[in-house]
Amino acid sequence: MxxxxxxQWGRLMAAAQSGDGAAYQRLLREVLPYIRAIVRRRHAAxxxxxxxxxxxxxxxxxxxxxxxxxxxxxxxxxxxxxxxSIDALRRKVRNDAYETFSPIAYETYADPAANREIAAHEDSxxxxxxxxxxxxxxxxxxxxLKLKELSLAEAAAESGQSVGALKVSLHRxxxxxxxxxxxxxxx
Amino acid sequence: MDTCExxxxxxxxxxxxxxxxxxxxxxxxxxxxxxxxLGTALVLAFHRVPALMERARDPKFALELVGTLATGxxxxxxxxxxxxxxxxxxxxxxPAPSLALWLCSSxxxxxxxLIASDPGQIDPAETTLCLAWIVGFGxxxxxxxxxxxxxxHPIDPVPAAVMxxxxxxxxxxxxxxxxxxxxxTFIDLGLHLAAVAIVIILARAAAYPxxx
Numbered sequence: 001m002x003x004x005x006x007x008q009w010g011r012l013m014a015a016a017q018s019g020d021g022a023a024y025q026r027l028l029r030e031v032l033p034y035i036r037a038i039v040r041r042r043h044a045a046x047x048x049x050x051x052x053x054x055x056x057x058x059x060x061x062x063x064x065x066x067x068x069x070x071x072x073x074x075x076x077x078x079x080x081x082x083x084x085s086i087d088a089l090r091r092k093v094r095n096d097a098y099e100t101f102s103p104i105a106y107e108t109y110a111d112p113a114a115n116r117e118i119a120a121h122e123d124s125x126x127x128x129x130x131x132x133x134x135x136x137x138x139x140x141x142x143x144x145l146k147l148k149e150l151s152l153a154e155a156a157a158e159s160g161q162s163v164g165a166l167k168v169s170l171h172r173x174x175x176x177x178x179x180x181x182x183x184x185x186x187x
Numbered sequence: 188m189d190t191c192e193x194x195x196x197x198x199x200x201x202x203x204x205x206x207x208x209x210x211x212x213x214x215x216x217x218x219x220x221x222x223x224x225l226g227t228a229l230v231l232a233f234h235r236v237p238a239l240m241e242r243a244r245d246p247k248f249a250l251e252l253v254g255t256l257a258t259g260x261x262x263x264x265x266x267x268x269x270x271x272x273x274x275x276x277x278x279x280x281x282p283a284p285s286l287a288l289w290l291c292s293s294x295x296x297x298x299x300x301l302i303a304s305d306p307g308q309i310d311p312a313e314t315t316l317c318l319a320w321i322v323g324f325g326x327x328x329x330x331x332x333x334x335x336x337x338x339x340h341p342i343d344p345v346p347a348a349v350m351x352x353x354x355x356x357x358x359x360x361x362x363x364x365x366x367x368x369x370x371x372t373f374i375d376l377g378l379h380l381a382a383v384a385i386v387i388i389l390a391r392a393a394a395y396p397x398x399x
Contacts, residue, residue: 019204028195054194061198063340065205066271076273083272083342 005030009071017064028057031077038081042089052088056081128179131173138173141166201398206337210266210331213273218335219263226362237367240390247299248291255361258282262354264331269347270339270398279346281351289357297373314378316354317363324359325352329390344398347390352390356383 009027016024032053039052059080067076130162131142144155146167159166208214230236243249261282268278334349341347362381367375 016202016205017205021199021202024202025195025199028199029192032191049191050191055193057191057194057198059342063272063342066208066339068207070212071273079272080342122390 002142008068008072009077010067013064013073015071017067017069022167027137028060032078034043034074038078039085042085048092052084054122055088056084059084065071127177127181130177134176135182137161137165138176140171141169142177145170206273212264214335215260215264215267218267218332219260222305222331222358226358229362230365232368236259238366246293249281250288251292252361254285254287254292255357256282257285259354259357259361261285262350262357264334264355266332266347266350267339269343269350270336270341272342279350282350282357286353293376293379297376314372314374317367318373318378318382318385319354319360320363320366321356321379322385324362325356325382325386328355328358328388329386329393333390333393338399341398343392348390348394348398349387352385352387353383355390356386359386360368 009031012030013029016027022156035053035056037051037055039049043049043120060077063080065074131139135143140159140161141155142151144159145152148155150158152166155161155166156163161169195262198217209217230239239396244253265281267279268274268281269276329351333348336347339347363379
């Protein structure tokens with residue numbers, strides 16, 4: 001973007017404020033690469049970039065009355081593009097924190113045998129109940145070594161049990177869970 | 188045709204002329220003028236000017252008054268500036284010197300009061316009334332200021348809302364001085380600051396619903 005180009009954008013926006021649709025159309029087309037460049041600094045996915053660019057265009061339209069032709073247009077436009085880019089980033093971080101991607105959530109099949117994976121997920125609540133029913137020492141061994149995936153040394157330090165006692169507890173817990181789950185499958 | 192091009196054609200197709208916003212300083216002064224008029228009417232109606240003038244002979248109290256009023260005015264100006272897209276966040280510093288003056292002069296008055304008087308003179312009901320005054324005046328003032336600020340559709344409403352909250356709370360605290368029968372104590376100052384903080388927190392909470 002050249003200085004002349006930025007001044008030209010300012011003149012086009014001033015004309016747009018007066019209702020000149022052709023000037024507005026030309027301005028929005030000319031600023032698209034500038035907006036995309038700003039958005040791409042924070043976002044890589046092409047679809048996301050295009051969504052944010054459109055959000056910037058809508059914001060420009062909504063706040064076009066706030067542009068003062070005596071001030072640089074590029075700074076005004078740049079601030080809007082930066083802001084919308086940051087807003088989109090915050091939304092993404094927020095969504096990522098609350099959502100879990102599960103590929104099987106989108107899949108199901110006519111053949112019941114093909115849905116075993118989904119059924120396994122449905123069984124997780126049952127498994128949770130089975131773990132909760134274990135004696136305290138065995139339950140702690142499963143939670144530390146299998147659910148939290150700690151090493152034997154870390155689990156021993158956290159639980160206060162010896163490594164040997166933890167191994168025994170885990171072995172007994174797994175045998176007990178196999179019995180419980182096996183009994184459910186035969187029902 | 189890609190979606191950006193479709194959007195551009197749509198936006199430019201039905202374009203209507205828009206009325207450009209006035210300079211933020213002018214808009215701030217207009218709002219302050221209306222509030223100043225109403226505040227003056229209130230003070231005159233209750234004949235509170237002579238009592239305040241008497242107390243304002245003390246230069247330290249006069250400094251406190253100037254600091255409070257200047258914080259209100261400058262924070263409102265900063266709110267109008269920050270409601271525009273291309274204004275620097277540094278505008279939040281505009282009321283900082285006057286806020287420092289207000290706090291330092293009030294703190295000094297509290298210190299003098301603490302030495303000169305016994306704590307039994309402090310009336311808890313009176314001090315609680317101060318808090319209610321600042322919040323009670325601050326909230327309606329904030330609503331009226333938000334109504335004006337929302338014309339800018341701030342793209343980042345939080346700094347503008349916080350400055351608006353500080354501005355209206357400071358103006359309410361300035362008006363309070365006309366009805367405050369004695370110099371502030373530490374309890375007063377604490378309650379005044381708590382009231383200012385409450386108004387700012389409310390303004391911050393209302394930023395997105397009211398200004399976005």
